[in-house]
Amino acid sequence: MKKSGILYSASSIQAAWPWLAAICSGLLYAGCFAPFNLTWLCWIALTPLLAAIWFSGAESRRRWLRNLILGYVAGLTFFWTAFSWLTTVTVLGWFVLEFYMAIYIALWAWFCGLLRPRAARATSGETKWDQMLAEARRTAVPQRSPWTRSTHNLLLALLLAAAWTTLEWLRGWVFSGFGWNGLGVALHANWPLVQIAEFTGVAGLSFMVAFANVILVTTARRLILEARTHTTRPHFDLTLTLAAIVGVLAFGLRAAQISPPAKSFRVAAVQSNIPQNQKFDPQFTRKIFDQFGRLSEIAMRSNPPPDLLIWPESSMPGPVLLEPASYRFVMDLAASGESDLLLGTIDEENGDVYNAALLVSDGGERVQVYRKLHLVPFGEYVPGRHTVPLPYHVHPHQRRCAGRSRNLFRRHHWRTCQTFCTSHGNESRREFARGHHK
DSSP states (O other): OHHHHHHHHHHHHHHHHHHHHHHHHHHHHHTTSTTTOOGGGGGTTTHHHHHHHHSSOTTOTTHHHHHHHHHHHHHHHHHHHHTGGGGGTOHHHHHHHHHHHHHHHHHHHHHHHHTOOOOOOOOOOSSHHHHHHHHHTTTSOOTTOGGGOHHHHHHHHHHHHHHHHHHHHHHTTGGGOOOTTOGGGGGTTOTTGGGGHHHHHHHHHHHHHHHHHHHHHHHHHHHHHHHHHTOOOOOHHHHHHHHHHHHHHHHHHHHHHSOOOOOOOOEEEOOOOOOTTTTTOGGGHHHHHHHHHHHHHHHHTSSSOOSEEEOOTTOSSSOTTTOHHHHHHHHHHHHTSSOEEEEEEEEEETTEEEEEEEEEEGGGTEEEEEEOSSOOBTTTBOTTTTTSOGGGGSOGGGBEEOOSOOOOEEOSSOEEOOOOTTOOOHHHHHHIIIIIOO
16 A cells, blocks of 8 residues: 555646646746846756656657647646736736737747657667667667757757747737837846847847757756766857857946947936726826926936936826826926926827827927837727727727837937837837947
């Protein structure tokens, strides 16, 4: 009975560990971001999931489906944890949305299983002598084992890192996209490494981190196999990966040292922290004005005053260009100091509603408008709402329209591109950094 219980326990652990590993990957990935900010976890976040896909489930009849579900579990764990802040807006939306978001990590897990390294089957000897030799080498690393070849491991990491980066890109575009918290974003605090984003965007950072995760797993597997036979070979895959990361680090350090001289530009950000349920309630209009006025006055009294004062998205209780009280408050504040004012607001034209940003300058004499291009599905619009009209009337925020042009705000000695929480800003920011900085 005791032996039977031990066997049952071992069997249970054998069956459970892949699913615990998938959950672990989701938690490690979530730990890279706020409120945890353990950014170093990104270098190992995908390794438990890879181990579960590659080193378990050999007896599964539909291993591809099992790998897909493992990735889905990891995705649900990550998105439910990392995007828990959405509960301040909608608990149901937070819960349901992640079932869609997890699909992308599930697809990557399926692809990992598809490319799982498989040792070539040795042809059995036809003679008794051949069979004896095969039996003697039973515990040795197969000569054609892909795990022991650096070129194979580098190609595997290249393909899986490219797949991860592609799926992140798709996540940021399909249904207008949710590009939040890509793997490369975890490096936000490591300023030397992120300097390559000037050329590659966040996609380049995600590729580098995913590549390193794959190489870490293949190296661990290779070391185990080599330890069994007491034979080692040069690990060019690990060496080249580390050299590439060091090269990116060196580039970032060098780029910071040779930055061209630039004129200082002072920016003050004002966050009024107005509760969501008060933001557009008319009875709190005066409270909102007082809060922004008090905080902005503190910023503008600094010596020297800021060149630019920034307010958050949808900061005013009404459309600034259409609602008299909000318009008068913004223009009066802009005229009271020397700072330009950048704020988010609602804009309307010909019955269409836009999520917009305004740059108010020259004491309120000049106003530039940018309308958000990249809307949040089910938050600002309903996909297919013109085909299925019923959901269109569920919530007014789901009636927003997308802007039609990506434009830079321009002033006498500076230009800037503006991005919202899900806007596609990488292209604009890189263009700005390369040829439009002044």
